[in-house]
Amino acid sequence: MDFNGSDTITGPRTEDVLPSTATAAVKVVIVGGFGVGKTTMVGSVSEIRPLTTEETMTQASIGVDDNSRIEGKTATTVAMDFGRISISEQLILYLFGTPGQERFWFLWNGLFEGALGAVVLVDTRRLEVSFDVIGRLEERGVPFVVAVNTFPDAPHHPMEALRHALDLPDEVPMVNCDARQRASSRDVLMTLMHYLHTLAAQRA
Amino acid sequence: MKHQPRRERREKLPDPPPGSGPFSEPVPEPGSEKGDPERLYVITGGPDGGDRAALDLVTMVVACSTPSPTVQPEQAAILRLCRAPLSVAEISAYLRLPFSVVTSLLTDLLATELVESRAPIVRAVLPDRSLLEAVMHGLQRL
Numbered sequence: 183m184d185f186n187g188s189d190t191i192t193g194p195r196t197e198d199v200l201p202s203t204a205t206a207a208v209k210v211v212i213v214g215g216f217g218v219g220k221t222t223m224v225g226s227v228s229e230i231r232p233l234t235t236e237e238t239m240t241q242a243s244i245g246v247d248d249n250s251r252i253e254g255k256t257a258t259t260v261a262m263d264f265g266r267i268s269i270s271e272q273l274i275l276y277l278f279g280t281p282g283q284e285r286f287w288f289l290w291n292g293l294f295e296g297a298l299g300a301v302v303l304v305d306t307r308r309l310e311v312s313f314d315v316i317g318r319l320e321e322r323g324v325p326f327v328v329a330v331n332t333f334p335d336a337p338h339h340p341m342e343a344l345r346h347a348l349d350l351p352d353e354v355p356m357v358n359c360d361a362r363q364r365a366s367s368r369d370v371l372m373t374l375m376h377y378l379h380t381l382a383a384q385r386a
Numbered sequence: 387m388k389h390q391p392r393r394e395r396r397e398k399l400p401d402p403p404p405g406s407g408p409f410s411e412p413v414p415e416p417g418s419e420k421g422d423p424e425r426l427y428v429i430t431g432g433p434d435g436g437d438r439a440a441l442d443l444v445t446m447v448v449a450c451s452t453p454s455p456t457v458q459p460e461q462a463a464i465l466r467l468c469r470a471p472l473s474v475a476e477i478s479a480y481l482r483l484p485f486s487v488v489t490s491l492l493t494d495l496l497a498t499e500l501v502e503s504r505a506p507i508v509r510a511v512l513p514d515r516s517l518l519e520a521v522m523h524g525l526q527r528l
Binding site: 191192193194199200201202204205206207208209227233234235236237238264266267268269270273274275276278292293295296297298299309310313316317320321322323343346347348349350351364365368371372375376378379382383386 | 390391392393394395396397398399401442443444445446448463466467470471472473475476478479480481482484485486504506507508509514515517518519520521522523524525526528
């Protein structure tokens with residue numbers, strides 16, 4: 183890329199430029215398996231066209247505990263889609279969609295560090311792909327809600343059956359959603375915020 | 387759900403040491419921003435240039451000056467992009483550079499005070515209620 187010419191870099195569109203007062207940011211992570219609708223959800227509520235940030239990692243970065251099993255380093259490039267919602271003139275909410283598979287867990291430390299909470303997006307046709315993700319969130323103490331993306335051809339299960347299969351405590355909110363719809367995705371985020379608010383009130 | 391495998395609930399593990407993974411730059415002490423919204427975090431790298439500034443994906447960056455002919459082209463591009471506040475993630479996306487490269491470029495720009503940065507509001511065990519209420523209010527207007 184030629185960085186000398188400003189023409190070569192496409193910055194934010196005029197309407198996407200944040201006011202100079204926008205100095206406080208918070209983040210929420212949307213996590214789920216491939217094809218479950220993370221990017222769709224980010225895109226449906228984001229005020230900007232979803233953007234992509236990349237990182238290249240070596241497998242040795244995964245963790246000290248795993249080093250004994252690693253014979254050679256392999257580079258992995260991971261892309262994360264994200265979007266943005268201006269909450270006020272000062273406060274900006276960023277939404278990151280991240281894959282839930284184990285090989286991407288090395289991304290999690292920095293991503294979940296400081297995140298307000300997470301949305302676990304699940305597809306009832308492949309419920310088990312979210313098992314590990316939910317376990318990781320529990321282990322890290324990241325508060326989360328579960329959103330069931332309603333695909334037209336997905337089997338319908340009663341929420342209580344899904345709660346049982348996912349072994350979720352009663353207090354963890356579960357909602358149906360259509361990730362393509364802005365209002366529906368917004369309601370999922372609202373459910374997360376209400377849940378976080380309840381947790382904060384309990385601790386106060 | 388007859389043949390559906392069932393997940394088993396897990397317990398919270400002790401917190402990992404800060405900076406124990408990629409994308410995980412050290413962040414300021416949780417809660418240090420509380421009641422001090424005007425505080426700016428300008429954290430510079432070490433003298434050998436090996437240390438990176440403590441930058442999160444959503445650390446907000448704004449340029450303090452226009453590019454001078456002496457800065458690297460990549461850094462000039464950041465200064466142009468950051469005439470208005472922009473997150474590190476957005477800078478990475480617009481420049482099509484990995485997050486780690488962007489944090490390295492920003493470390494120099496912060497050290498020379500060509501940009502300033504503001505750390506995100508992080509979850510300090512649990513976020514404070516007034517922040518959550520502000521977010522809910524904003525979402526309601528979507």
